[in-house]
Amino acid sequence: MTLRRKTHSDLRKHSDEHLCGLLQTNEAEAAFTEIFDRYAVRIHAYCYKILKNEDAEDVFQDTFVRFHRTVEKGTEVTNLSGLLFKIAKNLCINKKQSRSRRVMLPIQDYDFPVEAHSGDKKELLGLIDMALDMLDDTYKEAFVLREYDGMSFKEIAETLDVTVSTAKIRVFRAKQKIRKVLAPYTREFA
């Protein structure tokens, strides 16, 4: 018998599903911390790449809070990663819709995350971001889920509610489009 309360490091080896189950017990805090530890960076990257500005922080925070409240109510979770990204995706859509209805304020500079790179790479990343912004959301989110969140095509398909081949096509198309935008520049860097 252990007298001390479990910490999230005690739960490292537990499955996502088991952690979700623990969210309804007195080990909820440790379980949530472990879930956050596993997915925070990926969800944050997704929000940041899809929304690009201070809205990303709001959506990121809201994603985890809503997830917690959803599971707390007893919702059974079979695909934690998918659920988190679906929440994030829906919140991003909502945010974009509300953004289109309001006057845009200047984008706030963020201290985090910081991506400092060598001159060429920094410029290339800036161009990729610019090209991403020019993509349709369907291609953009498939690209982000694949490249920034490291999802397999199967996971992307589950998250976006499409077939695996559609997920593949969206990622390839996104890359082709980005490549077309970047072509004149990538030649220079090469």
Next chain:
Amino acid sequence: MSYQEKLYEFLEQELPVEQENELFTELASNAELRSEMKDVLSMNRAVASDARAFTVPVGSVKSVFSTLGYMAPAAVGAGAATGFLAFVKSGYGVAAASLLSALVTTGVFFGLGGVIPSSDTTEPEVAVPVIAERFEPIEMDMVLLPAPEPPKANAAVQSGVFNQHTQTRERVGANADGLGLANDAVTQDKQPDMHQGIHNNGVVGTNLPPAKRNVVESSYSYAIEPVHAMSVTDSRSIDVFSSGKARPESAPLYSLPGSFFPSPDYFVVEVRQMTTWSMDNPDVSPAANAGPANFAVSLGIPTAKESRVVLDFGRESYYMNFTQHLNNGGSVTHRKNPLMWWGGVGYRHIFNPDGVVQPFTQAVIGAAEAGPMGRLMAGAEVSLSTSIKLFGAVEGSSMFYSLDGTNYLSSNLGVVYGLSLNL
């Protein structure tokens, strides 16, 4: 499927092996396809390094956890945090360095303790152990004896802290023969057993002017026979030390014949909580550095009434902003606020050791997980009883660390508060 699609599938490791040769053959003869492959590879590399550079802002983490009523974790993102700490540690062997640093500096301090005379050698009144004479001077009916002589077998006088329990006064004189103790200063207590077993090292009569003092000390313990205890003419508590062996007034409080370590009468254990502000990035503090995760434990070894050597260790968040150069020529700037273990050895000087409020300053050198560090503290202790104190202080600390040939400094300023116990 076009060759372009095959190329993308190949780069995604999704192309069946049996179709690879066909693609390679086409690549060998199709310059446009080769160019496209180079572009996509270049893009993939850039995106991969961009993805690795992502971290979650501390403020966002705290916001999520506080909304849910949880305590925010010290580091965010298992992979990111673990990788980061592993990166720092692997470069410097910091854990080993911290331990080595603490051991070396501890050894230096104790070594010097045996070599450098205590400050009380010229001023006997300074040689009063810390817990003695805590209260107002007490009028004592004291007669001083001439120069000290070796003790007789049964001449030991008890030491320790005791309270006066009786005003029954009976002159005793026989107990302190040869000790140079002020026999007349004591009266017989009707509860003699209460003083048994308390050991030596100390002084008596220090409330008198220096010239009239008679300081005794022993550097070793020996069996103490039951003797009549002392009481004084004042009913307040008093700390009295004694021994069976006289000590010249010029002798240091801690003489260490045959012993490397001093044997103080007591140790001070402090537990303190810290709330710190990063001097390098106000965004991550003070909220990021508050809470029970930031704490310190200190072992104090008194070297004189107003000074002690301290061995400190604890955990504290240090904001780190450094650039990591990648093998592919790029670089990533990390901004983290990891919670790190630190340890060190230092010195505390107490300015008013007899007062209820005792201002002090403390300096500590040591190492945190990422590099060497120094700490300065100024504050005050408040005596609640003879063995318990509350204290509060302002503390500044700086940690040096070096990565990829570049040196960095991270500084915190904060408030500390806690409890100290004399054990």
